[in-house]
Each structure stands twice: as C-alpha cells, then as structure tokens.
Amino acid sequence: MQFVSYSFLLFLAVVFVVYYLVPGRFQWMVLLAASYVFYLFAGPKYLIYIMATTLTTWLAARQIDNLKARQDLYLEENKKSLSREEKKLYKTATKKKQRLVMLGALLLNLGILAVVKYTNFAISNINAVINLAGGKPLGFVSLVLPLGISFYTFRALSYLIDVYRKTIPAEKNVFKFALFVSFFPQLIQGPISRFTQLESGLFSPHRLSWKRVSFGLQRILWGYMKKMVIADRIVIGLNTMTGDTATYAGAYVLVEVFFYAIQLYADFSGGLDMAIGAGQIFGVTLPENFERPFFSKSIKEYWNRWHITMGAWFTDYIFYPISVCKPMLNLSKWSRSHLGPVLGRRLSVYLSSFAVWLATGVWHGASWNFVFWGLSNYLVIMISQELEPLYRRFHQKFDVNGNLLYKIFQVARTFLLMGFLRMYDCFDSVLTTWRMVAGVPFGGNWNILWNGSLMQIGLTAADYVILGAGILLMFLVSMSQRSGSVREKIHAKPYAVRFVIWTALFMVVLLTGAYGIGYDASNFIYNQF
C-alpha cells in the first residue's frame, strides 16, 4: 500500500477511528494489528521475513538480559566467597556468552538482508567473471525483496546492539517489540528510529488531541504536496532525459542534476513528512530525517541534515565501534609515531569512514553505481577534510565569515557537488555516469537551456509554472522553518486565515498533483531500500 493511494487514506481513517475508540491500554495493539494488515497488503509471503527478524532479535535481546540477570544473582549469592579475580572472570564469561548471542542474531539478520537484496547483484558479477572465462552463466534467482527490509532490519539491529551495550533494557513483551519493528508509518521508507525514541509514544495511552491530529494531517498534506505536485511531476521530464543518454547529453546533464536534486528531496522528504505526520496522528513522535539539507555549507554538514537517521545509525553502529576498537586505537598509536601526528591522527578516521561509506553505498542499492556513489562521497569528504586548514587560512585572510554572498556560494557549491554525485543514481552504469558527467562542458548545447528544448521532455509550460511555484513554496517554508515550526506559526493565526491556508494547500494538491491516469504512478524512490 503506497502512501499516495486511496486505500492508504481509507486505511488511515479506519485505524484512526479504532485507535481512539479503544481504551488507552489497548491502543498499541491496534497499531500492531494495523501494521501487520498494512504489511499484508504487500503480500503475505513477506510476513515471514519481518516476523523472523522480530523474533530472533527479541529472543537474542532477552537472552542477553537473562545472562546479565543470572550473573547478578550469582554474584549476589556468592558475594563473600568469591574473590575479585573470580568475579571478574565470571563477568568476562558472561560477556562472552552475550556477545555470542548478539553476534548470532546480528549475522543472521544481516544474512537475510544480504541474501534477498544482494544475491542477484553477486550473481551478475560472478557471471561477468564466468563470461570472461567463457563458461555458462548462472541463472538469476527471483527472490522477493520484502517491503522495507533495510529499514526494519536496521531498526531491529539498533535495538539489539543497544541492549547488548546495556544502553536500554530488553523489552519483555514480544508483541510490543513487534510493533516497534513494524510500525506502519515508518515501514516503507523510515525513519530508522531507535527503540528509546518510540517507546513512550507507542506504548503509552493517548487521548484524542485536536491540535496533534490536525498537525499530523497538515504534515501529511505537506508531504503530499512535495511528493505529488513537485516530485511526481518533475520526474516525468527527468525520466525522458535519463532514459535517452544519446540525445540528452551535455547541458542536459546539468538540468538533470537540478531536476534530480529537487525530485529526490521532494519525494523522499515528502514521504517522510507523511510518515511523521501519520505517526503524530497516533501520538507517536518519529525522529526527523531531514533538516533543510540543501542549505548545507559543506558535504559533511549535508550528511548531518539529509537522511539523518540513517547517517546516525552508521555513525553509532559502524563508525564509532570501528574507530575505537582496540586494534584501531593501536593502529592509530602506531601511525602517530611512525607517520607523524598529522596523518597519524587521521588514519583511523579515514579507515572507519571508508567502511561507513562503503556500507552506505551498498545499503542504497545492489549495484556498482551505489558503491561508487558511496565511495565518491567518501572521497569528497576526505578531500575537504584535508583542505580544512587551507580554508581556515583563506577565511582568516579574507574576512568572509558571515558574508551572505560567501554563504550562498558555499551552499551552491555543496548543492552542485552533491547533485553531480547523485548522478550515479540516474544512469545504468558507472561508466555511463562518468561519460555523461564529464561530457557536460563539451556538449556544446548550452542553448537548450533557453531555446525551448526543455519544453520537449514531457513537461508543458503549465508544468513548469507549477514546479516553479511549488519549489518557491518549499523554499519559503524552509526559510520560515529556521525560526521555528511553520505549523505553529500558522496555528497562532485566526481560524479564518488558517482555514484559507490549509484549504488552499489541499486544493493545490488535489488539482495540480501529478497523480492518477495520465501520470506515471511512480513509486517512492526509497521503497526499494
């Protein structure tokens, strides 16, 4: 069930009514039932996957907690008879068992993810080798990719690791845990929330709050506006261009950079608006996933503001563990004494970042494009890190800090850099991407930007007007957001004003949304991840 569908609206309405009709202590069960119904719509065969992940992580977390409880009991009972050494030994043994349990569940779930998501990618690469050797290629397997598997697997694993790290206690009720894993607003495309973030929202009773529900609906409406009016419209032109690399080269690729940046942001953040809004209706606060990423002044900042929950996941569960593990610290120590303090201090950061970006690339999709995309990001971040002292000197020499023009320059630079990197997404191979991007200055067709060629890519003048207005609106809302919630600001206005604003937005979505027959019913871009 897509967020942009009549059935989802109907589903949401039904769940809403039932949710606020049942007594507070049963409300979370309504959400659990709803989430599984939602999942069933994708196909009953997927259920087994999410249930397997839920059960194994829950059991492992419980086991980890039990081991701890057993240890505490044993130490308490034998407080006097045990020496300090013996206690320590016992603790180490417990830790070892806990680690085994955690590792088992972790590998199992990553294994499932790897098999369903990457088998065909692996086969295609193996086939390439076989072809080279002149053998008979392997057949592809048709494995179903369960809806939102990357998202719910990551959510479950964050919980498992947190329990192992004793940051949180294990949840005793398997059904409550199942709700955390499957909560339907965040099932399709995140956010990748943490157990602690959702716990109180999901399991405590909620009374119907006029303001909260209307805020939730407003957020959903805003998401629809981004997704339907902007993303689904601009994608028509984008697909025309990227689908025909022979015709649309040179300056067109620059247009694609802009189109894709807008489309991806409007689509993905719009979808998240819907998810967060839907959560809010039920009194569940989901973590934000975007913070005006296109206002970032550097790539590093961009990645702290785009797909925030994913970035945080990789930082917490890959970057930190690798950088502070014993071998890495030893390596860092060694390199500092052998390679000098400058490089020495950075070596560990570089290595762990490499791992993070490789993982980020692979997470986004099973193709070389994404691997290269991830590593390109890595490269750019590392280079800008190296250039940091240079920037600093530049900033000191010319007093540009705080200069608006300079800020705009930085923002534009980041936008373009990220835009070109994102092109890996748009073409069918790494080499095509390089060829297309490298060809931008040599196309000799700059005139397409003004000679009306852009009217031939499936978008009409009316479409451009709507897109322009929509993007301007998105921009203004972002500007206003810097000084606090836009919905709160509107809420402070008289009822008539509020009514006009929200009704107008509704009508805009209804009339200018690129939905229904005649428009390609494009899926959320982030569904497949």
Place this chain on the structure above:
Amino acid sequence: MKRRKIFWRRFFRVTVSGIVICSMLFLLERLLVPKYSVGTQDGAMIAEYYDDAPKHNLIIIGDSEMYENISPLVLWQNYGINCYIRGSAQQLIWQSCYLLEDTLRHETPEAVIINITSMQYAEPQKESYNRMTLEGMRWSTSKVKAIFASMTEEESFWEYVFPLLRYHSRWNDLTEDDFRLMFSEEPVSLNGYMMQVGVKPAENVPAGRPLADYAFSDVCYEYLDKITALCKEYGVELILMKSPSVYPYWYDEWDAQIKEYAEKNQIKYLNCVNNEEIGLNFQTDTFDGGLHLNVGGAEIYSNFLGRWLQSETGISDLRGDSELSHEWEQKAADYDAKKSEKYRELTDS
C-alpha cells in the same frame, strides 16, 4: 459552561468549513468533468436515456454498431416501435449486461436487442471507453458491479465515485463550454442514435487474420447467460444481433458459436453481415469505409430491422398512443433539422 461554549464554537467552525469545502469540491467537479455533449459525443447517450420517458417497447444495447447504424425514428414512423439505443463506444458484454439490468429497473420493454460483437473481448480495452459507458449510468448496484467488472489495472473505483480525482488536471484545458454546461448538458442523440452523414466507400477491405482460438471466452458467456436469464425473468424477448459491417471481421466460427448458443437457449439471433436482403450498398451507405453506416444506410437498415421484428417477434405498433405520437412529431422535426444541419456542415467543409 465554558467547555460547552468551546464545543459549540468548534462544532460551528467544523460544520461551516465542511460545507464550504464540499461545495467548492462539488463546483470544481462539475467544472472539470469532460462535457461529452460538446466533446466525444459517443459518451453522452448513456446518460441521455434517463431523460426519455420509460415507455419503450424496444431497447437496443451495444456499441457504435448500434448507435450509429439504427435510426429509431424510422422504426417509429414505419413500424410504430418506440425504441431507445443504450449505446456507448466499444461497449463490452458485461457492460451491456449491467446496462440491461439498469434499464430493467426503469421499464420492461417487449424486446431487447444485444449486439454480440463484443463477445470477442474478454478484457477491458481502454480506460476512456470504460468512462464513456460507465459515467453516464445512474448510481445503482448495477453501476457499481459494472465498474468493478470493467476497470483496467490503472483505474480506481474512487475515481468513478469522485470523478474530480480523475479529471483534476483538466483545469489546463477548460473551455467556455465547461462553464456553460456545468449543470446541464445538451442532448446530442435522438433516442440514442448518433447521426453520421459522410460517405466513404469501403475499399481494400482486408481479410480476417487467422486466429488460433475462435472460442469466445468463458467470461463473456457468463455475462451472455446473465443477459439471457434477466430477459427470461422479466419476460422480455431477447434478440442477439450482429450489425452489418465489412470490418472488423466477423468470423464464421464466431457466427457458428452464437447460432449454437441461440438455439440452445431458444433465443433469436440475427446476423446481418453480408445479408443482401437488407439492400445496403457499402459504396454509399457507410461513412468510414465499411465499419459503420451513415444516416442513409442506417435508415435502410432500420427499415429491414423493423420488418424483421414485426414478422419474427410480433412487436406491438404503438402509433395509436397519442402522447407518444406527439413526442415523436417533435423528435422527427429535430431529426430533420439535425440532418440538414449535418449535410450543410459536410458540404461546407
């Protein structure tokens, strides 16, 4: 006290807001839905049926081979048959079935003619054709069933319930007509007949391409069974008909199947393909090279049909009904006016 005040204020707000939004939506919908009477007229007749008094003794249900080939005026003037054609472009057999069900809700004619050309289609062909057939139907269980039977994969039931969702992007090509005809459309047909006056001789008609399987699909037979059962239930004489045309090809194998079905169910089957008795000349009587008849051809064919109905079914002659006669006088005048207007347009262009 205060709480109550807040409640009522809120109640008032919600009600007023709701009314404002609903009326806006209603007006927008009326504005944005396509106006068949000034556009694709082939979608206008289904709705026009409800404006005619339900006193027909013959109902004809089918696609363009019905609504372009049969002139009800001839049937009335020469045979006293008060007929209405419930036709729509590319009408499918299940749509014919539910249109029959819908019609029987309003009246019980003596006879019903069903066009069986559509037996060859087991699947919906095109969204636009679905719309032309279904949108004109009044809401009833028949319409709901017809919608669900007809929808292509890309369609949604809700877009039939709220056509605004389907036509939301038409704001870009609104015309003056959309405002003028917001609440009432102009009639375009004469008892469901869409007049065509051009002439284009049938030439180079290709032979039918051999098919692997000539058997009509089970789905189609299911609906044909339903039609037969409905007619039996209401005591209506059912006639299966294949209109005269030279293309699309009507295979002998298809003809044989319908013949067999008719015999088995004791219903009449009238195949007019290559029927010389009718007296049609496909050099002059067709406006599109042999697919459909022009008004001259339709009048010739209607005379044949009237004769056949009188002799084969003994359908009553209603010319004695003064009220009907009076109505038809008016319709005849409209018909002639339309005919001369169309001919004028033809010679002008």
Place this chain on the structure above:
Amino acid sequence: MKKKLVSLMLVIMVCMFSLVACGGGDDKGNDGNNDGGGASNTPGDSTSGYTFEYKGTSISVNTAIEPVVEKIGDPTSKFEAPSCAGQGTDFIYTYSGFEIDTSPAENITNAIAAIIIVSDEVETPEGITIGSTKEDVEAAYGTDYTESNGMMTYTKGDMKLNFLLKNNVVDSVQYMSNALN
C-alpha cells in the same frame, strides 16, 4: 570489552565481501552494461524481439510504420479503421504475401502492432513461410515455445512470434506486439 566491537567489523566484512568477491568482474560488467545501455537508448530501435525482413529492410513490431514504408515502398492497398469515439486510427497495409497492422501507441502515432505472413511469396529471415512443417519451425526457431490450439508461440522481448498450424503445416505467421494487441 572493546573486543566485542570487532563484531561490528563484520558488518563491514559483509560489505567488503561483495567488493572483493566480485572485483574481477568489474571492468567487464561495466563495459557490458555500457554497450547495452547505449544501444537500447537509441529511440525507436527496440529490436529485442524477432524481426521480419522484406526487400532487405528489417521490420519489427512496436516501431513506427513510416520509415518502413519509405524503404519498402507503398503497399498494394491500405485500409483505414478509425476506432470509435476518436481514440486513434488503426491501419492495415497490405503487401503481396503479407500485411502490416498499425495502432496508435504512447509515443508513436502509427506503431506496428502486427506483421502477418499470408502466403508463401515471402518468408521469415529464418526461412519459414506458409506451408513449412512444424519440424521446419522447430529446426529454425528451437523448441522453446508454447503451444495451444495448434498455435506455436515464441516469446521474445516485447513481442510474440506465432505459427498457426493446420494439419501440421504452417497456415499463418504472425509477429505480434504484446503491448498493442
């Protein structure tokens, strides 16, 4: 205590695995993709299915009719079949030995929907025509086909190649577009 975090290294190992295990195929894989991409991106050249050949011109379904007529000349006759209610017009081009049917498609006004061989004046590039036997067809096209009601169907790309048999002898050869029929 710190060692446990080695476990998380395994996350990376999984990722690394795909890189290491598949590294050898890198260049080749990309080259292959690139070629394929370039070819399939040329507009109007979706020749993934079987094609018919006449006077040295290959004709395939789902492409525009006009360039074909330009090359092979005007048909002996052309029949026009407008759809009801102005939903586009189908054409049937008759040549000696075969006919080409067109229908309106999404981006092509007159797209070839079917090519039908009606007599043995012409044959498929693989040498099959009216009168060939089932065995001839199998020899020319292989045995990877489905059969129902005496029709052999070879599916390839976005089209089907049908051989209609009568008494074990080909009676009609039909190149059919999946999308347009």
Place this chain on the structure above:
Amino acid sequence: MDELMEFLEELHPDVDYETCDTLIDDGILDSFDIISIISEVADMFDVTISAEYIVPENFNSAQALYDLITYLEDEG
C-alpha cells in the same frame, strides 16, 4: 584535566571549554573530533572509551568528558 583541556583547545581554539556544555548539541564537535579525542584519551589516561559511551551527554562539556574518564578509570 589540564592535559585534556590543552588537547581540546588545540582541536578548536575558538571554543571556551570552561563554560560550554553543548559541544555536541550545537555541533561544535563532530564525529571526527570525537574519534581524535578518544584516541588521545587512550594515550593520555590509558582508558578506552568504547562505542556505548559515545552519547551526547558524555561529550557535551569538558567536565562531562573528564567525569567519564574518571569513571572508566575506576571501572577498569
């Protein structure tokens, strides 16, 4: 403590570590800085700050960081 302060000053000379208690929340220290701090701390105090302790509360101020180090020293 002084040693730690010295290192922190070196990392971001423009920050007043005595008073600032939003080093993470305000994005003054990023993940790279944190890694630098941890490897430095490992050298200085022979204390390993493992991943589970990398939470904002422990890095928001110099004092919090110092408290964490002391705590870990006792633990070990």
